[in-house]
Amino acid sequence: MKDNSxxxxxxxxxxxHANGGHEAKETxxxxxxxxxxxxxxxxxHDPVHLVRGEGVYLYDAQGNEYLDFYNNVQSMxxxxxxxxxxxxxxxxxxxxxxxxxxxxxxxxxxxxASTLPDALEVCLFVCTGTEACELAVRIARSVTGSNGxxxxxxxxxxxxxxxxxxxxxxxxxLRGDTPHIEAIEPPNTYRGSFRLDGDNDQLLGQxxxxxxxxxxxxxxxxxxxxxxxVCDSIFDSNGALDAPQDYFQKLSDKVHSxxxxxxxxxxxxxxxxTGTFWGFEQYDFVPDIVFTGKPLGAGFPVAxxxxxxxxADKWASQDMYFNTFxxxxxxxxxxxxxxxxxxxxxxxxxxxxxxxxxxxxLVELADKHPIIxxxxxxxxxxxxxxxxxxxxxxxxxxxxAKIPDAMKQKGVLIGLTGAFGNCLKFRPPLVVEKPDIDRxxxxxxxxxxxxxxxxxxR
Amino acid sequence: MKDNSxxxxxxxxxxxHANGGHEAKETxxxxxxxxxxxxxxxxxHDPVHLVRGEGVYLYDAQGNEYLDFYNNVQSMxxxxxxxxxxxxxxxxxxxxxxxxxxxxxxxxxxxxASTLPDALEVCLFVCTGTEACELAVRIARSVTGSNGxxxxxxxxxxxxxxxxxxxxxxxxxLRGDTPHIEAIEPPNTYRGSFRLDGDNDQLLGQxxxxxxxxxxxxxxxxxxxxxxxVCDSIFDSNGALDAPQDYFQKLSDKVHSxxxxxxxxxxxxxxxxTGTFWGFEQYDFVPDIVFTGKPLGAGFPVAxxxxxxxxADKWASQDMYFNTFxxxxxxxxxxxxxxxxxxxxxxxxxxxxxxxxxxxxLVELADKHPIIxxxxxxxxxxxxxxxxxxxxxxxxxxxxAKIPDAMKQKGVLIGLTGAFGNCLKFRPPLVVEKPDIDRxxxxxxxxxxxxxxxxxxR
Numbered sequence: 001m002k003d004n005s006x007x008x009x010x011x012x013x014x015x016x017h018a019n020g021g022h023e024a025k026e027t028x029x030x031x032x033x034x035x036x037x038x039x040x041x042x043x044x045h046d047p048v049h050l051v052r053g054e055g056v057y058l059y060d061a062q063g064n065e066y067l068d069f070y071n072n073v074q075s076m077x078x079x080x081x082x083x084x085x086x087x088x089x090x091x092x093x094x095x096x097x098x099x100x101x102x103x104x105x106x107x108x109x110x111x112x113a114s115t116l117p118d119a120l121e122v123c124l125f126v127c128t129g130t131e132a133c134e135l136a137v138r139i140a141r142s143v144t145g146s147n148g149x150x151x152x153x154x155x156x157x158x159x160x161x162x163x164x165x166x167x168x169x170x171x172x173x174l175r176g177d178t179p180h181i182e183a184i185e186p187p188n189t190y191r192g193s194f195r196l197d198g199d200n201d202q203l204l205g206q207x208x209x210x211x212x213x214x215x216x217x218x219x220x221x222x223x224x225x226x227x228x229x230v231c232d233s234i235f236d237s238n239g240a241l242d243a244p245q246d247y248f249q250k251l252s253d254k255v256h257s258x259x260x261x262x263x264x265x266x267x268x269x270x271x272x273x274t275g276t277f278w279g280f281e282q283y284d285f286v287p288d289i290v291f292t293g294k295p296l297g298a299g300f301p302v303a304x305x306x307x308x309x310x311x312a313d314k315w316a317s318q319d320m321y322f323n324t325f326x327x328x329x330x331x332x333x334x335x336x337x338x339x340x341x342x343x344x345x346x347x348x349x350x351x352x353x354x355x356x357x358x359x360x361x362l363v364e365l366a367d368k369h370p371i372i373x374x375x376x377x378x379x380x381x382x383x384x385x386x387x388x389x390x391x392x393x394x395x396x397x398x399x400x401a402k403i404p405d406a407m408k409q410k411g412v413l414i415g416l417t418g419a420f421g422n423c424l425k426f427r428p429p430l431v432v433e434k435p436d437i438d439r440x441x442x443x444x445x446x447x448x449x450x451x452x453x454x455x456x457x458r
Numbered sequence: 459m460k461d462n463s464x465x466x467x468x469x470x471x472x473x474x475h476a477n478g479g480h481e482a483k484e485t486x487x488x489x490x491x492x493x494x495x496x497x498x499x500x501x502x503h504d505p506v507h508l509v510r511g512e513g514v515y516l517y518d519a520q521g522n523e524y525l526d527f528y529n530n531v532q533s534m535x536x537x538x539x540x541x542x543x544x545x546x547x548x549x550x551x552x553x554x555x556x557x558x559x560x561x562x563x564x565x566x567x568x569x570x571a572s573t574l575p576d577a578l579e580v581c582l583f584v585c586t587g588t589e590a591c592e593l594a595v596r597i598a599r600s601v602t603g604s605n606g607x608x609x610x611x612x613x614x615x616x617x618x619x620x621x622x623x624x625x626x627x628x629x630x631x632l633r634g635d636t637p638h639i640e641a642i643e644p645p646n647t648y649r650g651s652f653r654l655d656g657d658n659d660q661l662l663g664q665x666x667x668x669x670x671x672x673x674x675x676x677x678x679x680x681x682x683x684x685x686x687x688v689c690d691s692i693f694d695s696n697g698a699l700d701a702p703q704d705y706f707q708k709l710s711d712k713v714h715s716x717x718x719x720x721x722x723x724x725x726x727x728x729x730x731x732t733g734t735f736w737g738f739e740q741y742d743f744v745p746d747i748v749f750t751g752k753p754l755g756a757g758f759p760v761a762x763x764x765x766x767x768x769x770a771d772k773w774a775s776q777d778m779y780f781n782t783f784x785x786x787x788x789x790x791x792x793x794x795x796x797x798x799x800x801x802x803x804x805x806x807x808x809x810x811x812x813x814x815x816x817x818x819x820l821v822e823l824a825d826k827h828p829i830i831x832x833x834x835x836x837x838x839x840x841x842x843x844x845x846x847x848x849x850x851x852x853x854x855x856x857x858x859a860k861i862p863d864a865m866k867q868k869g870v871l872i873g874l875t876g877a878f879g880n881c882l883k884f885r886p887p888l889v890v891e892k893p894d895i896d897r898x899x900x901x902x903x904x905x906x907x908x909x910x911x912x913x914x915x916r
Contacts, residue, residue, distance in 0.1 A: 026559060029559050029561060029564060030559065032564045032568070033559070033563075033564050033567075035579065036564070036567035036568065036571055036579060036580060036581050037567070037580065037581070037582075038580050038582060038765075038770035038771065038773065038774040039774035041556065041557055041780060042557055042558070042559065043557040043558060047558065047559045048558045048559060049558070049559035049560070050552060050554060050558045050559065050560055051551075051552065051560070051561075052551055052552050053551070053552045053553070053554065058552075058554070058558075071554060071555075073553070073554070073555070073782060073783075074553065074554065078552065078553075078554075079549070079550055079551065079552065079553075084549045084550045087545065087546075087549045088545075088546040088549060088550075091537070091542045091545045091546060091757075091758075092537055092542045092546075093509075093510055093511070093537065094508060094509065094510050094511045094516075094536065094537065095511070095531070095532065095536075095537075095756070095757025095758075096508060096511065096516070096529060096531070096532065096536075096757070097529075097531070098499065099499055099500055099501040100500070100501060100505065100506045100507070100508045100516075101484060101487050101488065101491070101500065101505045101506060101507035101508065102507070102508055102509070103487060103509075105491075106487060106490045106491050106494070109491075109494035109495070110490065110494065113494055121493065121494060122494060122495065122496050123494050123495070124495075124496060127585045127586050127589075127759045127783075128585050128586070128589065128759075128781075128782070128783060129782070130589065130618075131585075131586065131588065131589070131617075131618070134617070134618045134619060135617075137619075138619065159589075159592070159593075159779055159780065159781060160588075160589070160592045160618045160619070160620065161592060161595070161596065161618070161619065161620040162618065162619040162620065170778070174777060174778065293782075294782055298553070299549075299553025299554070299783070299786055299788060300549075300553075300758075300759075300788070301585045301586075301758075301759040301783040301789070307496075312496035313496065315496065316496040316497035319632060320628070320632065321617055322499060322617065323586075323617060324531060324586070324587070324751075324752055325531075325585075325586060325757070325759040328757055330757060330758070331759070
């Protein structure tokens with residue numbers, strides 16, 4: 001499998017370079033799109049024109065096959081037959097809101113609750129991660145009577161006004177004046193203020209958690225109080241990190257002492273991505289509120305907030321909230337099918353096994369490519385921190401920026417992450433198998449060799 | 459058709475009163491729901507347990523048929539075969555985000571643009587009306603450099619933090635501190651500050667539009683400036699109103715003079731509801747930004763923002779925005795199918811004809827029932843303002859509150875609206891036909907007779 005010619009000689013990839021990168025149809029689509037869209041937002045120098053998906057594979061109009069190591073919405077596989085069938089069946093029967101009794105939404109809630117710690121028994125259904133984040137914060141503010149929020153530096157949670165304010169990856173000019181937000185440094189033990197060094201590694205959780213103290217203090221001095229700490233436990237936009245094992249528990253103690261709630265943003269880490277059903281389970285703590293989005297409906301816009309009965313009842317007694325599409329029977333059918341598929345396939349075990357294999361292969365590649373500074377993350381959400389020099393750990397951002405396009409030319413779709421844009425992001429549909437991983441490793445080996453050998457890229 | 463026994467003798471309705479309003483299955487569902495939901499939010503004293511929908515009809519678990527005069531999401535009819543087929547087909551092929559080239563989203567954008575005034579050529583796809591409202595305001599603020607928003611009193615636009623602040627139907631305690639919002643009185647010419655009286659009716663548009671002046675002034679004095687005026691042209695939460703014909707044009711002049719943009723919230727009035735394709739077309743003015751949600755995807759969460767190339771380009775040059783599910787291929791297939799169905803069925807003409815028939819029948823009922831103060835609204839979004847006394851126009855709120863349950867017992871689902879909760883709301887799927895309307899009129903006649911004759915209800 002490690003024959004360098006495996007992929008580039010693949011006849012199914014023959015059209016990729018034809019006509020300067022794309023063909024007449026793609027030129028036409030880009031033109032038609034340009035008439036009605038604002039900005040481009042298209043991935044890749046030569047955008048991919050996708051027409052079909054199946055499992056871990058995407059296909060373009062010329063029949064080229066792409067191994068998808070980027071998309072987390074279709075985490076049970078593109079066009080998963082069980083999910084598609086559930087959507088098809090229910091769409092022909094009934095779609096209406098949850099103010100009428102309907103069994104589908106109840107079954108979905110029961111299925112979701114069965115995946116969560118017992119205390120998180122109340123489900124609120126919405127449509128997107130942004131709406132879920134909005135609702136989680138709304139509940140936390142209502143219940144605590146406070147306004148302040150602590151998030152990670154360089155975080156991304158979504159796109160509404162409030163959630164943009166919480167998404168510190170946006171420049172300050174777009175986030176505006178945010179006295180109600182404080183950001184703390186993510187627990188990056190490879191590149192952050194406190195690093196694994198073999199001597200004091202057991203102190204790292206406490207050291208990073210202690211950073212919340214000054215954030216709480218600042219919020220209190222601005223009369224905001226603390227409503228919640230909101231965190232994505234896989235640290236997607238920060239390069240996919242492994243936090244110290246006791247980090248969240250120590251953070252949770254501080255947040256609770258200050259009267260705030262712990263909110264887990266499980267849009268990225270949720271639904272088996274990291275090898276446990278929910279990302280926070282990696283860290284032996286139970287958040288007060290959990291929300292998820294992307295992976296829950298396999299492309300049908302389904303998102304949810306989960307919390308305790310005590311929090312839910314206090315909130316419901318003092319607020320009014322309704323979401324038209326949230327939990328409608330088709331959304332519920334899709335969501336339930338996703339959760340059932342994950343259970344039936346023992347997806348957490350599969351992710352642990354295949355994720356460990358991917359991690360091992362990436363670590364092996366590091367022997368050959370000094371640009372690989374660190375392999376990090378959990379399960380099937382892994383990051384590679386690329387460096388110009390392993391001693392200084394200077395981010396290899398320019399070279400990193402060229403890799404997704406180069407990998408695409410070899411039929412593999414990956415992304416970038418991290419505050420310096422120097423981390424490669426591997427986040428395939430969870431149904432990926434070991435031979436798929438072998439193909440990615442071959443392609444990455446080739447790409448790193450080609451780009452690193454050209455000293456202009458160093 | 460006006461035989462009072464038509465509906466109540468219908469054998470299909472026989473189970474409705476069995477077992478004190480609902481049966482063992484419904485008791486079980488309410489219990490199971492109670493375990494996992496926050497609050498009830500269920501419509502009706504005895505909630506309806508729906509299992510199937512078709513056209514204008516909904517069916518409960520006992521096979522009872524309900525004529526749906528409430529749901530505007532399935533405006534092309536419950537389980538519309540063309541829309542269902544579009545969702546079924548595309549769900550099995552591909553669902554991914556719009557950062558890859560895909561023809562479906564382009565076709566949807568082209569179809570949508572073809573329904574709008576030429577100037578509104580740019581489409582941005584999101585998932586819900588709330589997300590669309592957020593994005594419309596984000597664009598307006600970015601382009602104007604101002605923060606202030608004018609909305610209607612007792613308005614409802616959605617459920618995020620910002621959109622809740624804009625939704626003045628929420629109590630102030632839930633909206634919080636909103637220096638960036640001003641609300642003006644809706645142009646209710648039956649019940650408002652300026653009324654149709656036969657003498658100065660041609661002045662009403664100007665009189666109501668003039669109310670924006672002090673709102674603009676207040677925003678400017680609070681250093682907010684004016685980003686936009688946001689209005690639902692059917693005034694859903696204010697009872698479904700007919701504004702004076704020149705109201706929006708005069709308002710538009712004032713808003714533009716103050717540097718603001720006109721945003722039309724077409725979640726309610728859009729997609730043929732009022733007898734024109736878009737609600738604002740009733741008033742001979744073109745907004746700068748239009749957004750819609752509910753009716754666009756027939757239950758698939760699809761929403762959109764439309765604006766001019768000039769506004770879109772200025773915004774895109776100074777902001778970053780991405781929506782994961784918005785405009786995904788299945789969402790686009792659903793949205794395109796809805797718009798095509800509306801066109802192929804000449805839905806605007808159908809709504810004009812059937813809506814006029816409904817209005818005539820309701821006005822005729824007013825001869826018999828003095829509680830009917832006014833029949834208002836447009837197309838297939840009509841309101842009846844119920845009064846205790848036609849001279850004083852005192853709202854008959856207590857009696858109105860009993861009507862939806864009473865109508866449900868006769869197999870017709872309707873809702874309430876208005877700041878006093880005294881307006882009946884008639885908003886059926888647009889595929890409704892005249893015989894359906896006859897059934898509603900019979901039921902309403904019966905209900906008004908029964909409730910009005912009982913003087914405890916007056």
